[in-house]
Amino acid sequence: MAIPGWLPLAARAAGRGAGARGPRGDRYRHRGRADPRSKSGLSLATRRDRVRVPAGRRHRAVVERARRAPRLRPGGSSGRPRGPARDHRTACGFCGGLGEIKAIKRVSAVLIVLAILAWVLLPVARAYSLVSAQHSEPSVPAGLSVADVTFESTDGTPIRAWLALAKVGAPAIVLVHGFKTSRAEMVPWARFLHDAGYNALLLDLRGAGRSGGATIGLGATEPRDIVAAVQTAGEVFRTDHVAVLGISLGAGAAILAAALDPRIAAVVADSAWTDQDFQLARLGVIDVGPFRLPVPPLGVPAVNAMVGVDVTKARPLDAISRISPRPILLIHSADDDNATTPLDGARRLFAAAGEPKDLWVAPRGGHVGAINAFPDEYRARVLAFLRDALR
Structure with missing residues (x-):
């Protein structure tokens, strides 16, 4: 069907007067130019006519499109192959980046906690190794x-x-x-x-x-x-x-x-x-290469608690x-x-x-x-x- 010559002009006038929005919502504005890819002949906006909007609005637009996207139901009559439901986190680089950052932070927090526990418990473990019993069966x-x-x-x-x-x-x-x-x-x-x-x-x-x-x-x-x-x-x-x-x-x-x-x-x-004194002092440091790093002073109290007396005496x-x-x-x-x-x-x-x-x-x-x-x-x-x- 032929498009009347006055229709593009009317669309352009409407766009100038009221700031009409294109079919993509408020993400882009257009100037009413004809687009050969449009069945109706109305403009979808050319690349040079697009106006960037803030990242938060772009993110909300992507979320909304993902929510409204049709999902194929199993056993449907459309005959199209099944596919995974669209998720805005897979479609949006903004959300994907945030997810990766959060995962890295969680892993880092776990590693820090484990390192602190190891640092605190190391002198206790060394104290146990020092005074733990070593039973055997002596040969006649x-x-x-x-x-x-x-x-x-x-x-x-x-x-x-x-x-x-x-x-x-x-x-x-x-x-x-x-x-x-x-x-x-x-x-x-x-x-x-x-x-x-x-x-x-x-x-x-x-x-x-x-x-x-x-x-x-x-x-x-x-x-x-x-x-x-x-x-x-x-x-x-x-x-x-x-x-x-x-x-x-x-x-x-x-x-x-x-x-x-x-x-x-x-x-x-x-x-x-x-x-x-020398034996007990070794519980308070750890050798890391050429360095001797102090650890919490828990080794001697741990030895005393395990043995049941004050070994320093x-x-x-x-x-x-x-x-x-x-x-x-x-x-x-x-x-x-x-x-x-x-x-x-x-x-x-x-x-x-x-x-x-x-x-x-x-x-x-x-x-x-x-x-x-x-x-x-x-x-x-x-x-x-x-x-x-x-x-």
Whole structure:
């Protein structure tokens, strides 16, 4: 059908007078020019005639078009293939960008919260790793006849031990192992002491071997086990002459036990520690490459809560003077590389101890290794000390 020539002019006049809106709403305005793509001949506006409107209005227009768009119903009679319903968030770049930003913010918030929790809980986790029990099943030593015995520590913790009988009535030596090991570690000492005629009791400290306890006391609770072992050894072997020989953690614990119990006639401390300050200070920092970053000071309180006592008060350096006049022998290797038992610590212990006392610094051997580096001299020194102390 032919379009009257006056119609475009009327449309143009109407557009100028009233600001007529095109078929796309108020997003664009037009000047009434004929558009060959329009069936009616009315203008839809050319590209150069379009007038931009604010982003908020454009967004609302896109939302409205998406809402009004026809959606295909399943089983419809139109015969057209099904398609997904239109969503303005997929059609609108503005909404899509906002969604991505919100998702990134949510992920970032979760990561920040997790990082804070890890930073706060790290010292607690390290404290648990430090004092958690390490139970094991010690193998029966070959070439040494032992009997298994169970007794209670002074606080009721069950303690397991081996008894190596040389002679009823002979002096007895209580042998105390190191950090997170077991009585099996003390078999080399038990052999040469047994061969020399001494009875021996090899105990598993709490939290180690087959003994009870959920934690290791870092020397704060182990003296209880040693005191109970001394009493058991005296009763079983029928002797009043009981000495204690300890290595590493057991050496410091032996000093603390002797300061508490006068029944301990003598002490041999191999590679002893002075305090746990260095060990506990490590709970307050974390190594990140070349840097040491501080963490919340929760490590020491966590250790104290897990162990049940204040471990900072376990200080052999302060207790060793109370052993006198009973004798003490300190043994240390010059090249001890354990950070908690430096050679300087042995010298400080010796200076703080009362008479009678002796210190042997082995030229080499590392931590608790003097018995292997100098076996003959080690045995001779220990046996000579015990012979004088227990006569």
